[in-house]
Amino acid sequence: MADQRRHRGERGGPPGRFGGLPRALIAAAVAAVLASAARADPPKPDTSGWTCKLCPFHTGASATVQGGVLVAEGANASSGRYSGVAHNGPYALFDATGRWRTKQGLYGSFNVARAGLPSRRARVSAGKEGLYALRLTYQGQPLRDDDTTQTPYRSAGESRLLLPPGWVTSNSTAGMTALEDSLEPVRIESDRRVVTLSGKYFTSGVWTLFGSFRHSEQTGTDVTGASFLTEAVQLPEPIDYVTNDLRGGALWADSGASVRIVYEDSRFDDQLDQLLFQNPYLPIAPSAAEGLLALPPGNDLQQVSVSGEVGLPFWSGVVTYLASDGRLAADGSFAPGAALAASPVRLAGSLAGDIDLTHYALALALRPARRLDMRGRATYDGRDDHNRTYALPYIVTDSLLAGTYVTPRYGEDRTRLEGSANYRLLHWVRAGVGGDYTHTHYSPGQVLTSLSELGAWGYGTVTPLPTLSLTVKAGSSRRDASAFDAAVLPAGENPLLRAYDYAPRDREFVTLRGTWMATASLSWSLEGSSAVDAYRLSQLGLRESREHELSSTLAWAPHRSWSVYLDSSYQHLEALQSGLGTVGAAVWQEREGEYFWTLGAGGEYAIRTRWHLKVDYLRSYSRSDTQLLPSGLVQWFPEDRTGLDTLKIVAVYRWSPLLTLRLRYQRSRYGTSDWALGGVYPNTIPTLLALGAAPYRYDLDLVGISFVYRLGQ
Amino acid sequence: MKGWSAVGLAVRVALVAVGLLSGLMPVRPAWAGQGAGPPAPPNTPAALGYSAHGADTCLLCHRGNAHLMTLFRTAHARPGDPRGPFGPGGLQCEACHGPGGAHVKAFGRKPAGIVVFGRHSPTPVARQNAMCLGCHQATVGHAWLAGAHAANGVSCADCHRIHDTVDPVRVQATEATVCGTCHQAVRAAFLAPYHHPVPEGTMTCSSCHDPHGTTSRAMLVKATTNETCTSCHTQFRGPFLWEHQPVTENCGNCHTPHGSVQPALLKERPPILCQACHDTVGHPSVPYGPPGLPTGLPNPYLLAGGCINCHSQVHGSNSPSGRALMR
Known part of the structure; x- marks a missing residue:
């Protein structure tokens, strides 16, 4: 602890104060501005006589409006997870786009898409050429997680969940005799709505001022869980988040240098600080008749950054730089330590202190010879947590007091150096080598003091024909950690906690990329990669992982009126990990493999000048195999599978130059088998009152008809 | 942190030095682009290798190409914008395609120094x-x-x-x-x-x-993975009273951003994912296997949310009782 306090005191100064970094940055920026101002520009032709009489500049207004209807059959939450088409029935189709421009240089445009769906978006832009530009956007982001879930809980206000009258508590879900009659459907879904207003003002030839304000709201219901010692319950958690982001800055740019100064303030506010819920079980302790979950606290992130680039007087060199200093502070009050008013743990206020987020980056690009280019980059990312620690009595799941614990704080400094060189050996052969070194230094109180990783790679590209290119890249890296020090962990912390991201690791990888444009109409591309991670010293936890990917696309457009494509991909992930179940027991192993395939095909066909047909078919399939070796005997989990078949057909009929008919049909069939969800109903598990979510499944038909009308020129 | 203050100082000094150096350079960098070339007074377009009448010269031949002409409905063709190629003093088509004087003299039979864009273009x-x-x-x-x-x-x-x-x-x-x-x-x-x-x-x-x-x-x-993720997922930004170290360090420890066959874009499914780190003696490390499925003795450590059924506050907790991220 003493070390940790000393560590926090090293930076000094009051919390939230930006250090001397901005002064250094501003000095650098001013130096670049002043020095570059003295440079002379190369001669530019006098084009005052270029009148551009033949240029058909756009003036006036034009718009395209689409209106129609989309009918869904077989829709549910999983089919409309992100689109919002989660119910059967008709949806209005309305899209519009338009633009206008005057001879005086005033212009504007708008775009509305999917106005009848929760995933709607809209944009309005306007401005005066060369003077200012404004933009207002709206984006809806629905998330439909589940509509197969059910719960006995009823909302009593936004932050309290109560069980219905007549609820029968028991120490097992089987004994909750009122459960079946109390279950009501609850949809796990939320909607995010984001409005952004942004603008630019061009003050002169070299200065630009810019700013934006983004307001985001997310409301709905999510899933959370809570336990009372050995019994647990899944809860529908209300969501009511608001985030406001303000960003403003200035850009100075000359032909040889630029400086961008930006200030950002992002404030997150959770309208709900806590969630109270009744205990459906027989309380193990008298205090556990009700539970209390803390919800995410509000926070405030302020950052100031300076970035830009400067040209060097040799080797076509360019230096890119970034420096950023920020503070992140909690802006929400603590929840009580337990539901009961008599709880001994009540903290006033919120976290005292903040986290400093510091970033520096310096990148260099050089071309010392016609065939040689070199790059280097140094970055530093610091996370310095100045929040005070608390020694707190620990009330375990509202049930019993179990000692006092100190809140840990985590910080790290990460420095990364990268370098590479590319050389064109021959007209058709290019090769390169590179390397990187990353060093992470952790704040006191963590199991490691430092972690370092050194990597190297090389590649070769051959281009035997202008239309054929093949690149192979391979490399390896080695990660080493400082001594593992469990003694620094707070009392009671898992003494063998061993994050796999800390463990010494050897990584080898190879990637392949090829493109071939066989003819002007036929092209083929290929991308593949393989990586192996070996955690060479790990006896427990993750010990090995492998990842293999291959994807390919073939496209053929033999005629202006039709084209076809075929693409496919394959991915295989594999992991091996170990655990130690009980004292003296043998180490157990678990091997997991995931396979994911996709196959897509389709084409477009223009029938004379009036009809245009587009067909896309996609099949994707995944499989997860999990194999457990608890004591030398292999136990196989049932395979988790997903399968998606989708056929989309779009037909467009050009009725007249102004009017177009658009027909759309989509059939999608999706199924999953999931051992974690399949057959798990609210009362399936004696000690878990579940929401009973079913694995995703749908058989969706979408039919749409719309008319597109064009106005103006 | 103290051990890295020297790095910070070095970067600050380097920034100032680079700023000063940049202004002293006698030549424009290669990327400064258009119009680069030796001074050649007088500065008539022809003397500098450009066409005589700019876009009017180009369009004499190219205006029949409907696709090319749609440029005039884009932001690049705004005659009132002094920053744009078609604004006052702009080089019009030749702002992007380079001086076209030789191309015109060759009656357009070959590119003749014209910059042609595209993946398979002869222009580097x-x-x-x-x-x-x-x-x-x-x-x-x-x-x-x-x-x-x-x-x-x-x-x-x-x-x-x-x-x-x-x-x-x-x-x-x-x-x-x-x-x-x-x-x-x-x-x-x-x-x-x-x-x-x-x-x-x-x-x-x-x-x-x-x-x-x-x-x-x-x-x-953003500068880091976490700052990028939490620019939208602001509820996980913290700081929390009780934090989960892998979360504060890198969201990518548990999640894969583009797509996953596991819910919540997890790299693996709980409890397997959690047991990659939590491998001590006790309930975290018990090998939960097929006997815990609904067909056997349904196990809450394995089914539904797995570990998350109880430890739901994995991104951090603001409860004084949140030590095990259960409140």
Whole structure:
């Protein structure tokens, strides 16, 4: 602890104060501005006589409006997870786009898409050429997680969940005799709505001022869980988040240098600080008749950054730089330590202190010879947590007091150096080598003091024909950690906690990329990669992982009126990990493999000048195999599978130059088998009152008809 | 932290030095682009290798190309914008395609020094990009040369269609399609059962990545993975009273961003994912196997949310009783 306090005191100064970094940055920026101002520009032709009489500049207004209807059959939450088409029935189709421009240089445009769906978006832009530009956007982001879930809980206000009258508590879900009659459907879904207003003002030839304000709201219901010692319950958690982001800055740019100064303030506010819920079980302790979950606290992130680039007087060199200093502070009050008013743990206020987020980056690009280019980059990312620690009595799941614990704080400094060189050996052969070194230094109180990783790679590209290119890249890296020090962990912390991201690791990888444009109409591309991670010293936890990917696309457009494509991909992930179940027991192993395939095909066909047909078919399939070796005997989990078949057909009929008919049909069939969800109903598990979510499944038909009308020129 | 103050000092000194150095350079960098060449008074267009009448010269031959003419409905063809190629004093077509005097003299029979854009263009990528960066270096490409696209020889025209009224890569609904032409594995990952809503068009690749280059890894829009993720997922930004170290360090420890066959874009399913670290003696490390499925003795450590059934506050807890991230 003493070390940790000393560590926090090293930076000094009051919390939230930006250090001397901005002064250094501003000095650098001013130096670049002043020095570059003295440079002379190369001669530019006098084009005052270029009148551009033949240029058909756009003036006036034009718009395209689409209106129609989309009918869904077989829709549910999983089919409309992100689109919002989660119910059967008709949806209005309305899209519009338009633009206008005057001879005086005033212009504007708008775009509305999917106005009848929760995933709607809209944009309005306007401005005066060369003077200012404004933009207002709206984006809806629905998330439909589940509509197969059910719960006995009823909302009593936004932050309290109560069980219905007549609820029968028991120490097992089987004994909750009122459960079946109390279950009501609850949809796990939320909607995010984001409005952004942004603008630019061009003050002169070299200065630009810019700013934006983004307001985001997310409301709905999510899933959370809570336990009372050995019994647990899944809860529908209300969501009511608001985030406001303000960003403003200035850009100075000359032909040889630029400086961008930006200030950002992002404030997150959770309208709900806590969630109270009744205990459906027989309380193990008298205090556990009700539970209390803390919800995410509000926070405030302020950052100031300076970035830009400067040209060097040799080797076509360019230096890119970034420096950023920020503070992140909690802006929400603590929840009580337990539901009961008599709880001994009540903290006033919120976290005292903040986290400093510091970033520096310096990148260099050089071309010392016609065939040689070199790059280097140094970055530093610091996370310095100045929040005070608390020694707190620990009330375990509202049930019993179990000692006092100190809140840990985590910080790290990460420095990364990268370098590479590319050389064109021959007209058709290019090769390169590179390397990187990353060093992470952790704040006191963590199991490691430092972690370092050194990597190297090389590649070769051959281009035997202008239309054929093949690149192979391979490399390896080695990660080493400082001594593992469990003694620094707070009392009671898992003494063998061993994050796999800390463990010494050897990584080898190879990637392949090829493109071939066989003819002007036929092209083929290929991308593949393989990586192996070996955690060479790990006896427990993750010990090995492998990842293999291959994807390919073939496209053929033999005629202006039709084209076809075929693409496919394959991915295989594999992991091996170990655990130690009980004292003296043998180490157990678990091997997991995931396979994911996709196959897509389709084409477009223009029938004379009036009809245009587009067909896309996609099949994707995944499989997860999990194999457990608890004591030398292999136990196989049932395979988790997903399968998606989708056929989309779009037909467009050009009725007249102004009017177009658009027909759309989509059939999608999706199924999953999931051992974690399949057959798990609210009362399936004696000690878990579940929401009973079913694995995703749908058989969706979408039919749409719309008319597109064009106005103006 | 103290051990790194020297690094900070060195970077600050380097920044000031670079700022001063930049102003002393006697020549324009190669990427400064358009119009680069030896001084040649008088500065008539012809003397500098340009056409005699600018776009009017070009359009005498090219105005029959309908696709080319759609340029005049784009932001590049705004006669009132002094920053644009068609604004006052602008070089019009030759701002991007370079001096066309020789091309005109050759009656257009061959490019004759004209910059031609595209993946299979005879013009070297560096020269193509220099034309674009001549105007756009500071505004969108200020970190272009620090990014992976520049390092891998990607040209601006690989992604952008300048003559199209609507550039597909600048349209939310079609941006990912353009990116996916090269990033095929990522495109496939978005077809996985769980993914960010990029294929559905409510997010784009550029929500997280800046294709024009940044100084961060993977050209993220923010300096780190966590700052990028929590710019939308602000509820997980913290700081919390009780924190979970892997969360504060890197969201990518548990999640994979593009697509996963596991819920919540997890790398593995709980309890297996959690047991990769929590491997001590006790209930975290018990090998929960098929006997815990509903067909046997249903096990809450394995089914539904697994570990999350109890430890739901894995991203951090603001409860004084949140030590085990259960409250």
